[in-house]
Amino acid sequence: MVKRMRWAMIISIIALFIWQCDDNGTGGDNNEKNVPGEILWVSVPDSIQVPPAGFFHKALVTAAVxxxxxxxxxxxxxxxxxxxxxxxxxxxxxxxxxDNGKPFNINNPWEEAGDETAGDGIYSLTILIDNSAQTGRYYFTFYMRDKAGNLSDSVTDSIEVYQ
Structure with missing residues (x-):
């Protein structure tokens, strides 16, 4: 009887240890040890020209996270x-x-923003430049926020808008 109780206690301890080590040591709760994600890379065109009045130029901006x-x-x-x-x-x-895989649509540019593949971790937005754009260098500072509210380190890139 004592041997069975010891054996049951050992199995319980092992099971508890395995449960605590599951999911990277979080005991099944990913928010307990949730750390910020990261931006792997960004892609911004080097430059874009201001178009004639009544027209716009577009550029795809992407960030892999x-x-x-x-x-x-x-x-x-x-x-x-x-x-x-x-x-x-x-x-x-x-x-x-x-990151929804929807091609660019001028009538719905915030949702249909020019993303190529849904769910691949590459986020996209098509920016539009019209003839009212200031010329010079625009700086884009990127962030990623996770569901626990953690914010990634920022990544900055730029684009030159010229006449």
Whole structure:
């Protein structure tokens, strides 16, 4: 009887140890040891020309991200755009990128933003330049936020808008 109790206790301890080590040591709760994801790379064209009045030019901006808790843990990927005069584009609001595999559609550019493949961890947004754009260098600062609210380190790139 005592041997059975010891054996049951040993099995219980081993089971508890295995359970605690499951899911990278989080005991099944990915938020317990959730760490920020990271931006692996960004792609921004080097330059774009201001078009004639009544027209626009478009450029695809992409960012590849990773999260140790998986891509399902990514809440949002976005960037802020600082204009040549130092002000922020989009009234200072973030420009949210998508990973939904929908091609660019001028009638729905925030959802159908030019992403190539849904769920691949590469987020996209097509930016539009019209003849009212300031010329000079625009700086884009990218961020990724996970579902626990953790924010990645930022990555900055730029594009030159010229006449």
């Amino acid at each position: 990773a999260d140790s808790n998986g891509l399902d843990d990514v809440d949002s990927v976005y960037f802020y755009s600082k204009k040549p005069d130092g002000s922020l584009a989009n009234n200072g609001l973030p420009l949210v990128m998508v």
